[in-house]
Amino acid sequence: MTLRVFDSHCHLQDEDFAMDREDVWSRAHQEGVGMIVPGYTMASSWAAVAFAKAHDDTWALVGIHPHDSKERRPPDLNQLRRWVEDEPDVVGLGEIGLDYHYHHSPSAVQRQVFEEQLALAGDLGVPVSVHTREAEEDTWEIMTRVGHRRGVIHCFTGTLAFAEKVLEYGWHISFSGAVTFKNARDLRQVVERVPLGRILVETDSPYLSPVPWRGQRNEPLRVIRVAEVVAAQKNCSTKEVFEVTMSNTNALFFPSVVDG
Numbered sequence: 386m387t388l389r390v391f392d393s394h395c396h397l398q399d400e401d402f403a404m405d406r407e408d409v410w411s412r413a414h415q416e417g418v419g420m421i422v423p424g425y426t427m428a429s430s431w432a433a434v435a436f437a438k439a440h441d442d443t444w445a446l447v448g449i450h451p452h453d454s455k456e457r458r459p460p461d462l463n464q465l466r467r468w469v470e471d472e473p474d475v476v477g478l479g480e481i482g483l484d485y486h487y488h489h490s491p492s493a494v495q496r497q498v499f500e501e502q503l504a505l506a507g508d509l510g511v512p513v514s515v516h517t518r519e520a521e522e523d524t525w526e527i528m529t530r531v532g533h534r535r536g537v538i539h540c541f542t543g544t545l546a547f548a549e550k551v552l553e554y555g556w557h558i559s560f561s562g563a564v565t566f567k568n569a570r571d572l573r574q575v576v577e578r579v580p581l582g583r584i585l586v587e588t589d590s591p592y593l594s595p596v597p598w599r600g601q602r603n604e605p606l607r608v609i610r611v612a613e614v615v616a617a618q619k620n621c622s623t624k625e626v627f628e629v630t631m632s633n634t635n636a637l638f639f640p641s642v643v644d645g
């Protein structure tokens with residue numbers, strides 16, 4: 386299959402897809418959508434690896450989400466390392482980060498688990514997919530202290546100032562269906578201002594379905610809708626957004642492909 390566009394962040398291993406996972410994957414794959422499936426717990430990370438192994442043009446990230454960081458056990462870090470080293474379909478760590486909106490785990494624990502996973506990624510030389518919500522300051526502090534310069538802020542909903550800092554640091558920014566929401570005028574302005582050459586697109590399935598499907602279960606095929614809205618903000622064709630975001634995804638997650 387010749388890929389046309391990448392859904393750089395979709396949780397196809399989620400139980401929301403238990404009834405029709407293969408159909409959902411096929412619908413996207415038939416349209417040339419490549420997929421990167423991040424974990425959020427150890428179990429869902431392993432499920433992401435197994436799913437990627439069983440499907441073409443589909444890769445996995447492994448990692449512990451900030452919500453679940455209080456469940457982190459001492460051997461987990463070693464297991465994450467082993468997956469990255471041993472499994473060819475694992476292309477990085479994610480999703481990791483900080484979430485001070487829900488506070489499902491205490492913030493000190495979130496910071497520790499984020500920092501150790503980020504340092505592991507640096508050590509292994511692989512990129513990270515980072516979730517940050519109401520925690521930009523601490524995210525930035527940990528990013529810059531650890532000093533790993535290969536990552537993406539997934540489902541970006543932050544300010545233009547934060548976007549610019551992150552890009553200057555060498556990271557990418559990924560936009561989701563949130564850019565289609567009626568009240569997301571500020572976010573669409575961020576899309577307009579940041580260079581297309583540093584943007585990725587994603588669905589974050591099963592969450593964040595773009596308009597007109599807002600509130601329904603999301604699926605990777607709808608990354609096309611996200612790309613259309615990015616194209617409208619950028620005054621370019623959807624095809625150009627497909628091509629550029631795909632080459633950005635390759636540069637971040639598959640540098641050996643880009644290098645030849």
Ligand SMILES: [Zn+2]
Pocket residue numbers: 394396423480589
């Ligand atoms: Zn996610």
